[in-house]
Amino acid sequence: MVEDLTQxxxxxxxxxxxxxxxxxxxxxxxxxxxxxxRLELTSDADVHSMIDLNLxxxxxxxxxxxxxxxxxxxxxxxxxxxxxxxxxxxxxxFYSIYAATKxxxxxxxxSLRRELIGTGVHVATVYPGATDTAMMTSQTAGAELxxxxxxxxxVITDLIAALEAGEHEINTAPESRREIQQLNITDPMxxxxxxxxxxEALELAVRDHRSI
Ligand SMILES: NC(=O)c1ccc[n+]([C@@H]2O[C@H](COP(=O)([O-])OP(=O)(O)OC[C@H]3O[C@@H](n4cnc5c(N)ncnc54)[C@H](OP(=O)(O)O)[C@@H]3O)[C@@H](O)[C@H]2O)c1
Numbered sequence: 001m002v003e004d005l006t007q008x009x010x011x012x013x014x015x016x017x018x019x020x021x022x023x024x025x026x027x028x029x030x031x032x033x034x035x036x037x038r039l040e041l042t043s044d045a046d047v048h049s050m051i052d053l054n055l056x057x058x059x060x061x062x063x064x065x066x067x068x069x070x071x072x073x074x075x076x077x078x079x080x081x082x083x084x085x086x087x088x089x090x091x092x093x094f095y096s097i098y099a100a101t102k103x104x105x106x107x108x109x110x111s112l113r114r115e116l117i118g119t120g121v122h123v124a125t126v127y128p129g130a131t132d133t134a135m136m137t138s139q140t141a142g143a144e145l146x147x148x149x150x151x152x153x154x155v156i157t158d159l160i161a162a163l164e165a166g167e168h169e170i171n172t173a174p175e176s177r178r179e180i181q182q183l184n185i186t187d188p189m190x191x192x193x194x195x196x197x198x199x200e201a202l203e204l205a206v207r208d209h210r211s212i
Pocket of ligand 1: 003004005006029030031032033053083084085086127128129130131132133134135136211
């Protein structure tokens with residue numbers, strides 16, 4: 001079954017299909033889209049598209065499938081995986097709307113994880129750094145701007161290993177990215193200062209970044 005998750009009725013149609021399944025032990029909220037660029041140059045349609053797909057759709061899907069996940073959780077354990085982004089840990093310029101949706105989904109997961117303590121539903125949030133997928137083909141920022149990409153296979157290997165180890169907060173960013181993530185916690189203004197000299201180059205590299 002294939003659904004456009006931004007369309008009315010899509011979540012209900014998925015719920016109808018799943019209602020005949022005796023076990024629902026995994027929901028991965030992976031579908032996502034991006035449009036980079038200055039906020040004031042972003043169309044309202046693109047704003048809505050990112051919020052609809054990256055935030056509203058996973059919340060509605062989770063809400064609808066939660067009774068089934070709880071049921072399987074009690075019987076044998078179940079897993080909810082939300083794919084956030086490293087951008088939820090370090091907000092990047094020219095990605096303000098995408099960052100808002102990815103921070104939103106990570107806080108959604110954190111709240112829900114606590115709400116579901118003792119239910120057998122394992123809630124995990126994944127924070128991938130730049131990963132070599134179709135989403136990144138229209139963006140040219142490279143390692144020199146802090147956007148070195150990891151191969152998809154490596155990210156998936158790390159993700160599976162982390163789930164098998166029972167982790168909840170799964171950061172698949174490369175080691176080179178950890179320093180700025182840590183700095184953003186201890187001294188966010190130092191991150192602003194570090195990014196400032198590369199702003200113009202970054203804007204140029206991401207101006208066509210679009211997967212909508
Ligand atoms: N690549 C990165 O660097 C990176 C970094 C951090 C986080 N992420 C996140 O990782 C997730 C996967 O991204 P990706 O890199 O694999 O992107 P991608 O190559 O563009 O794939 C996007 C996925 O979302 C699905 N999708 C897009 N629009 C949809 C819609 N309206 N309804 C239902 N499904 C839809 C696509 O389905 P179809 O194939 O059927 O079109 C595809 O499976 C996203 O949440 C993204 O934000 C990616």
